[in-house]
Amino acid sequence: MSTARICIVIAFGLIVMTRAMLMAEQRRLGGIDNRRPRRQWRQLKGRGARILETYHDAIEAFAPLAAAVWVAESAGALQKQVDVLAMAWVITRVVHPAAHVAEADYLRAGLGVLSWVCVAGLFALGLTAG
DSSP, X not given: OOHHHHHHHHHHHHHHHHHHHHHHHHHHTTSOOSSSHHHHHTTOOTHHHHHHHHHHHHHXXXXXXXXXXXXXXXXXXXXXXXXXXXXXXXXXXXHHHHHHHTTOHHHHHHHHHHHHHHHHHHHHHHHHOO
């Protein structure tokens, strides 16, 4: 398995991690409402609301990375370049939730932009390979 594909697994792990953080916040509201979890999420304030946003961010960022890695690898891009961009994406997205919860807005936004640059780079590698 390539390093880039391992990065996709890590990206999925970020979804699981932020979901676990979200569930902990739900418990602070008196327990997890399995019937209407999204309604309960709307009750979260402060740190809990920011954790909910990190969960959504993790979900939204996953598919573009997975697609970009697939495009780059299937097009025959140099694997080392694919791996470096995928690892850079992971670094930005691992720090992103911490910056978000800490309300480090500019750092969070900068990390988000850098992660999208990595995805764009992966797609560019796929389009120019061959």
